[in-house]
Structures are given as structure tokens and as C-alpha cells.
Amino acid sequence: xxQRCTHLADLRDVEPRTPNGCEECLAIGSxxxxxxxxxxxxxxxxxxxxxxxxxxxxxxxTKHPVMRSFETGEDWAWCYVDxxxxxxxxxxx
Numbered sequence: 001x002x003q004r005c006t007h008l009a010d011l012r013d014v015e016p017r018t019p020n021g022c023e024e025c026l027a028i029g030s031x032x033x034x035x036x037x038x039x040x041x042x043x044x045x046x047x048x049x050x051x052x053x054x055x056x057x058x059x060x061x062t063k064h065p066v067m068r069s070f071e072t073g074e075d076w077a078w079c080y081v082d083x084x085x086x087x088x089x090x091x092x093x
Contacts, residue, residue: 005079005086007065013092014042016070022046024054034071036078039092040064056080066090 014037017023022032023044032046036055041064045055055067059080068077068089077089 003082003084005066005082005084005090007079007081008090011039011066011090011092012041014039016044017042018044022050022052022054024057025050025052034069036067037070038062038064039066039068039077039090044070 016037018026020026021044022035025032025046030052032050032052034047034049036045036047038045038058041062043058043064045058046052048056058064059067065081066077066079069075075089076085076087078085
């Protein structure tokens, strides 16, 4: 039986807080590679290939479990707690 994310019921229909880029990188004038959207609060953070890894830092600070790619044409998510790749990205219930 395939592993399932145990946090899908907690997802919300969120609006990106900073739709033009990583919230922290925009504030400090840094660059990023790819963007991730927190499906709990709408935080936009940069990926782990970016210098500052703000999406993962956001998880460690907040414990918000699921983020999805915020890149055009990508439809996947990652649950930090279950360490589970989800494709297509889940939609709020």
C-alpha cells in the first residue's frame, strides 16, 4: 500500500502573500531559483536549491507541513513531515 500524506485535511485555499517572489528574499534583496507556496498560510519561499532555502526554513519555524511548487507548469507538492512527494498537487478539501 502506498504511503499517504496525513496532512491533506489541514490544507487551505491560500493566496500567495508575495506573488512576485520569495517573501524573505524580496525583503533582503537576495535571489532565488524556484518558489514554493505554503498550503497552510500562503507564505512564498525559495527552494532548497536557492541560497537561502526559505521554504524549508518556513517549515522549521512554523511546522506547516505541505508546500506546493509555485512555478508555472508544475503541479506537485511536498509534505515535510511525511517526507512525501505528491503529484498532482493536492487541492484544499
